[in-house]
Amino acid sequence: MILGQILLLCCQLLLPCSLLPSTPAHAATTPVTSQSRPGSSATTGPSRQVSGVRLADGNQPSEGRLEVLIDGGWGTVCDEDFGVAEAKVACTMLGYPGYPPKVKTSPSYSEGSGSIAMDLQVSCVGNETSLSQCQYRSQHSCSHSQDVGIQCSPPVAKIRLAGGSTVFEGRVEVRLPGIDEWGTVCDNGFDIKDARVVCRMLGELRYT
Structure with missing residues (x-):
């Protein structure tokens, strides 16, 4: 009560009350988003829903160009920042869990055709069971010359x-x-x- 009277007195003696800043006590702060690279969007979060994975043009079933099934269509994956952690998740989806994979950049395998289903920076921890659980940042700048390939380590009998x-x-x-x-x-x-x-x-x- 006393503090309010003092503020009111200051307002009357020194400043027009209309000049005093007023901020509602419940005002929400604007969320801070991470800055994006030139040519990329600022979208971050869980990746697109990947309902299937396969390897193409490899010398054996456990290696090849990585392709993913999204929205009913198959497409390639950009090798931008795609590392061992991401390859490990893909190999887990392919049925090769717990074995160290290798990332093969083009031209280890032939270039794909059609859509680039994951033209974005995929970021996984490595213990996910699906690429859908990984984070991503939209990139929209890859070409099929950047199609990533992986080599999973098949389990040994x-x-x-x-x-x-x-x-x-x-x-x-x-x-x-x-x-x-x-x-x-x-x-x-x-x-x-x-x-x-x-x-x-x-x-x-x-x-x-």
Whole structure:
């Protein structure tokens, strides 16, 4: 009460009350947004909804040009700031979790065609289960010469020989990734080439 009377007296003696600044106590502050690069928008937040991923033009199923399915259409991904963390999330979606991937920039794989589905800076921590959970900043400046490729590390099956008279012979048994149980291998179509692969996996480089 006393403070209000003092302010009123100052207003009457020194200034016209209309000149005093008035700010409502409940006024909301303007949110601060991060500045964008030239040629990019300031949009940041969760990435677009990625409903599928695939690899194209690779020498094996675990590598190739990364393509994502967004809004019912497949498109490539820009390599702008796309690193190991982002590749790890993509490999997890492809069924290769927990293994260190490699990022391959063009021209490791041929350029894609059509749309660039993720023409933006994708930023992942690495423990996400989908690229949709990562952050992004719209870029709109990539071309297909910047299509990113990745090389996932496929899980490796374990192998052993059982029931033989020595450690160099026996029944072939394998334990597939994600399965905590050993199983046998059918001999239908299994020939000397397959046996050589088994011996290599066992560490026996000299075999007959």
